[in-house]
Amino acid sequence: MEEVTNRVKPDDGHLKSFLQTPLHPITLKFEEVVYTVKLKGAREKTILNGVTGMVCPGELLAMLGPSGSGKTTLLTALGGRLAGKLSGKITYNNKPFCGSIKRRTGFVTQDDVLYPHLTVTETLLFTAMLRLPTTLSQQDKVNHVDRVVAELGLTKCQNTMIGGPLVRGISGGEKKRVSIGQEMLINPSLLLLDEPTSGLDSTTAQRILSTIKRLANGGRTVVTTIHQPSSRIYHMFDKVVLLSEGSQIYYGPASTALEYFYSIGFSTLVTVNPADILLDLANGISPDSAQDDEQGEDLEGPKAVRQKLVSCYDTHILTRLKTDLCDLNHAKEGLTRSRAQSEQWCTSWWHQFKVLIQRGIKERRFEAFNKLRIFQVISVAILAGLLWWHTPTSHLGDRIAMLFFFSVFWGFYPLYNAVFTFPQERRMLIKERSSGMYRLSSYFLARTIGDLPLELALPTAFTFILYWMGGLKPDPATFILSWLVVLFTVLVAQSLGLAIGAILMDVKQATTLASVTTLVFLIAGGYYIQQIPPFILWLKYLSYSYYCYKLLLGIQYDEKDLYECSNGIYCKVADFQAVKSVGLDNLPMDLSVMALMLIGYRFVAYLALHRVR
Structure with a gap:
């Protein structure tokens, strides 16, 4: 245990060479991603139906949509973790997913999966010992953990147990920051987060998103799913992908989303949280100014709204988006080959x-x-x-x-x-x-x-x-x-x-x-x-x-x-x-x-x- 608990301050020379190495920028593109699952009776259900988009280094992309819209499935596919019938193309700097991309990718799951009897520092240090290369000494890794703890504001609870159902420990927001910290240890170029604000109060949720936004500003490519963001959180997003039952109804800057929907006939006179309007639309609920003539169509209304939104997306956004993506070089390898590539380990x-x-x-x-x-x-x-x-x-x-x-x-x-x-x-x-x-x-x-x-x-x-x-x-x-x-x-x-x-x-x-x-x-x-x-x-x-x-x-x-x-x-x-x-x-x-x-x-x-x- 001496190897874990010995926290002698090291010489910073070698460590700086690791921390200050410029991030390897990753431009993530996903084109016509379709994912289907088999149900009983040989039937198939489409979870993702032709989702397309792109996120560049320094950008924070948020995927919005009601429960069951396919947000987590898409995020899992972008992280190279989705098995099953997946078609389309997902590329990282115009290359398919491979071992080198995996080592530069951080993935934070919705649930904080942590050992309850380890302290915050022990949790991060064991992660560092397993995920950081052997070129870094033990003391370098200890110092790197200290920097991540300070960066995420975990200094006060660094020696406190994580805790669980039967063990008292740190708060929910602190657990989420520990989960993010585990991925930050590898200094990821691509950071994927699944519902990072789930179960947190609005103030804690904003702190978490502020941390994520700061990580994106550092040159990282960040993608997150989020269910019900507050107005303050929504304005932190650079880009938004809006999903409705697996189909895409918006892709573009978060700041211009309401203008787009206003231009196609969906507007409201009430000043509300933009995310609320987007989620209403994803559920097939038209804003008040556009549904006056549809009050009696309780059953067909949502379906008609979704069809119009998908049609307008194909006409106004998808065509332009495909043109932008075609201007970039595409990788010749497909998704299937990318998963077959051998995985290399950074530790013995x-x-x-x-x-x-x-x-x-x-x-x-x-x-x-x-x-x-x-x-x-x-x-x-x-x-x-x-x-x-x-x-x-x-x-x-x-x-x-x-x-x-x-x-x-x-x-x-x-x-x-x-x-x-x-x-x-x-x-x-x-x-x-x-x-x-x-x-x-x-x-x-x-x-x-x-x-x-x-x-x-x-x-x-x-x-x-x-x-x-x-x-x-x-x-x-x-x-x-x-x-x-x-x-x-x-x-x-x-x-x-x-x-x-x-x-x-x-x-x-x-x-x-x-x-x-x-x-x-x-x-x-x-x-x-x-x-x-x-x-x-x-x-x-x-x-x-x-x-x-x-x-x-x-x-x-x-x-x-x-x-x-x-x-x-x-x-x-x-x-x-x-x-x-x-x-x-x-x-x-x-x-x-x-x-x-x-x-x-x-x-x-x-x-x-x-x-x-």
């Missing part, structure tokens, strides 16, 4: 792995050492130890039940915890992978390996308490082998939980499947049913609880061990029905099967994460 795999492990430990230290979890495990161990207190060797059935309890508890408890891992981090994974922060393999290994010391501490304490309280074989070697088998079972159960969570990516569905699976494994674990019908006998070989139970029996007893089956009469442990049904041999084979399960489940989880988009 090992660097990403180390940083992600550090961040994971810092973020999850509160969860791993949760007092409730510790109390839960320790209390169960002590109560079980009291119930099985120094069980006599003659009570073989009770001792076997204790070994099965080991396999059951540590076959189910880690599985249910692991099921939540990837569904809870889905949004963060999508956000960071879309930004090209790290490879999926480095994230997966860091996420699964980084938790091991914390996840294995509780089963270690549990085994130590119950083993000696229960009076099992008082031999150090036997205890160590039993402890290792329990830890191995924890890893296998955790692997299955990770696979279920990664495949379903839904907490409710994953927990339902996990509960069904664990119940089946419990019944087929070799203790409750000792004579399983042949046609379903294969089920027990899928249960890791069965292998754990058998291994624990094999470690505790061998073929020659005896127990007092009645007064003065000794019988072979191997002949006891519960032991005979599973056997005490082939332990290396059982261990190998569990190892295959461990590798197989984790491999399935990794493949499932590749589908997350």
